[in-house]
Amino acid sequence: MRNWVLVGVPSSAGAHHAGQELAPGALRAAGLLDRLRAAGISVADGGDLPMTPFELGEPPYRNLSAVVRVAGLVRDRVASVLAGGAIPLIVGGDCTITLGVVAGYGRDVRLVYVDGDMDLGSRGNTDTPGSGILDSTGVSHLLGDGAPELTSLGGPGSAGDGAEAEPLIEPDRLALVGGDPRETSDAGRHYLTDRGVVFQEGPALAADPAGTARRALAAVGPGPLLVHFDVDVIDSGDLPLANFPHYDSGVSAAQAFACLRELGAEHSLTGLVLTEVNPTHDPSGRLIERYLDGIVGALAER
Ligand SMILES: [Mn+2]
Numbered sequence: 284m285r286n287w288v289l290v291g292v293p294s295s296a297g298a299h300h301a302g303q304e305l306a307p308g309a310l311r312a313a314g315l316l317d318r319l320r321a322a323g324i325s326v327a328d329g330g331d332l333p334m335t336p337f338e339l340g341e342p343p344y345r346n347l348s349a350v351v352r353v354a355g356l357v358r359d360r361v362a363s364v365l366a367g368g369a370i371p372l373i374v375g376g377d378c379t380i381t382l383g384v385v386a387g388y389g390r391d392v393r394l395v396y397v398d399g400d401m402d403l404g405s406r407g408n409t410d411t412p413g414s415g416i417l418d419s420t421g422v423s424h425l426l427g428d429g430a431p432e433l434t435s436l437g438g439p440g441s442a443g444d445g446a447e448a449e450p451l452i453e454p455d456r457l458a459l460v461g462g463d464p465r466e467t468s469d470a471g472r473h474y475l476t477d478r479g480v481v482f483q484e485g486p487a488l489a490a491d492p493a494g495t496a497r498r499a500l501a502a503v504g505p506g507p508l509l510v511h512f513d514v515d516v517i518d519s520g521d522l523p524l525a526n527f528p529h530y531d532s533g534v535s536a537a538q539a540f541a542c543l544r545e546l547g548a549e550h551s552l553t554g555l556v557l558t559e560v561n562p563t564h565d566p567s568g569r570l571i572e573r574y575l576d577g578i579v580g581a582l583a584e585r
Contacts, residue, residue: 361387
């Protein structure tokens, strides 16, 4: 059995406001490591990257330099964990950290992106979010559209690095799961379809969590698998822990975690990114307890 290494990324640099930078500390305090070990999972604590709280910044890409700095640190840390033969468990932090994670794996990686948003920017098929908030642009940046400082995180040859640019991930190695249909335009759906990115939205996830996971795995094909899990895939009426609410999305915590459990059981799983937990939404700690039940339960299936 391979060992996991937990890497905390206490950053809300790309977020709509502060709060997510507190998540690694809150999840540790709630017993994340002990609970994983109690479930039979071997995990070492790789510590946290530097605390990087939200700053507003200016459009078109707010707080870009901090987002780029954090993503670059994540990339290097993930590459080092992988070089040591371990499986990274990256605990964010806002969703822009996944750009650094993918860059750390390199372009061979397969990514199943479980998220309440498609993260294509507010206009659906463009690289610039109307708000300037980078947290909602992760997928378009992965596909090579957006700020060159982010699309080039993969180093020479990656998008933003000249005419022969390559995206951070091959589009046919990316599958999206759980997007709230109210948050995506048809232009966004066409953008994905045109590039060959398979996506299944929230209603599909709610109808058949395990089947949705299996279809996403089939879509990305065999190879090293990374899973991104944004807690905002869960209806805020069930578990309002996410930084940005999705009330009435119709995806229950049980359904989202059932999907994650199916992905977690996949033998090719070589990494998990957890994003968007905002502990300030949970003064009692009960939401984080339920979240940890779901995360630890999913990984314990391995
Ligand atoms: Mn999201």
